[in-house]
Amino acid sequence: MRDGSRMWKDGTGVLREERSSAPSPRVGRDSVPRPIAGISRWIALATLVILSVAYLYMPPGSDVMAAARKRELPVYNVARDDKVIAISFDAAWGNANTMALLDLLDKYDIKTTFFVVGIWVEKYPELIQEIAARGHEVESHSTTHPHMPQLSDDKMRQELKTVADQIEALTSKRPTLFRPPYGDYNDRTIVVARQEGYEVIQWNIDSLDWKNLGAQPMIAAAKKNLAPGNIVLFHNDSKYLMDALPTILDYYVSNGYKVIPVSQILLSGDTYIDHAGTQHPKAQTAPTPEV
Numbered sequence: 001m002r003d004g005s006r007m008w009k010d011g012t013g014v015l016r017e018e019r020s021s022a023p024s025p026r027v028g029r030d031s032v033p034r035p036i037a038g039i040s041r042w043i044a045l046a047t048l049v050i051l052s053v054a055y056l057y058m059p060p061g062s063d064v065m066a067a068a069r070k071r072e073l074p075v076y077n078v079a080r081d082d083k084v085i086a087i088s089f090d091a092a093w094g095n096a097n098t099m100a101l102l103d104l105l106d107k108y109d110i111k112t113t114f115f116v117v118g119i120w121v122e123k124y125p126e127l128i129q130e131i132a133a134r135g136h137e138v139e140s141h142s143t144t145h146p147h148m149p150q151l152s153d154d155k156m157r158q159e160l161k162t163v164a165d166q167i168e169a170l171t172s173k174r175p176t177l178f179r180p181p182y183g184d185y186n187d188r189t190i191v192v193a194r195q196e197g198y199e200v201i202q203w204n205i206d207s208l209d210w211k212n213l214g215a216q217p218m219i220a221a222a223k224k225n226l227a228p229g230n231i232v233l234f235h236n237d238s239k240y241l242m243d244a245l246p247t248i249l250d251y252y253v254s255n256g257y258k259v260i261p262v263s264q265i266l267l268s269g270d271t272y273i274d275h276a277g278t279q280h281p282k283a284q285t286a287p288t289p290e291v
Helices: 034-056 064-068 098-107 118-123 125-133 153-171 187-195 215-223 241-254
Strands: 003-011 013-020 084-091 111-116 137-140 231-235 271-273 279-282
Touching: 003 153, 064 279, 098 125, 098 241, 118 153, 125 137, 125 153, 125 241, 137 153, 153 187, 215 241
Parallel strands: 084 111, 084 231, 111 137
Antiparallel strands: 003 013, 271 279
16 A cells, blocks of 8 residues: 555445545655754854955955965065076085086176085085185075975974084074975974074976976076066086076076075065065055145
C-alpha cells in the first residue's frame, strides 16, 4: 500500500485504492523550517550592516583588507622622479667573475651594492676588502644562506649578527641593508630585520642570470620595463655575466640613467611601502593658512 492511500471494497466486492490528496513531503532546500531560514537571513543582513558601518568609519586611504591585516613588505623598488636605478650583486658561492666585474664597474665609473653571505666572506675576505676599497657597498645576505622563515626569531638575529660582525671587521662599516636568501621572507623576517636596524631589499628587475640561459636572455630581462627607481638583481659568479653586463650598462647609460648603490636610491625621511613593494615618501600635510 502506498503512503497516503487506503484500500476498500466497493459494493461488488472489488478491492480498490483511494489515494490521499495530501502531497508527499519533499526533501531539499525548501524543506528548511521557516523559522531557521528567517534567522539565517537576519544574520546575513546584520553582517552586511556591520561591514558597511566599519567601512564608513575607516580612515581615508584605507581598505578592508588593509584594515584586517597589514602585510610586512621589503623594498622592491623606489618611487623616484629622477632617472636613477640601482644594480646589485648577490655573492654566496663562487668568485670566478668578481675581479673582472670590479674592473668593468670601474670602467663605467659605477658604484653598486654587493649582498654577501657570511660563508662567502669567510672564504674570500680579500675580495670583501677589495669591493669596499673600490667604493661599493657591502651588505648582508645572511650568514649561511638559509630560508629565513623557517628559523626562529633568535636564529634570524644570529644570522644577521654573525655576517655583520664579519663585514665590519673587514671594512670598518656595519651593514644596514639585508636581502633574504632565495628572496624568501615572511612578516617575521621583515619585522626582525628592521628591529635589528636593517632595511630589507628585494628587486623588481631580475636579470635571470642564475638560470644560465645565455647573454641575450639576460640582456632582454635587464632592459625590460626600465624605469626610475628600479633595483636590478645579478649574481657575481653567474656564467654569462661578463658577456651581458657591458651591453646592459651601455643601454642604461644611453637612456640617460645613472646607476647608484641601493642605499642611495632609497628615500630618506618618512616613507611607506605600498602593496607592490614600492617605497614612497609620505605625503606632507599642507599648512593651514593663517587668518
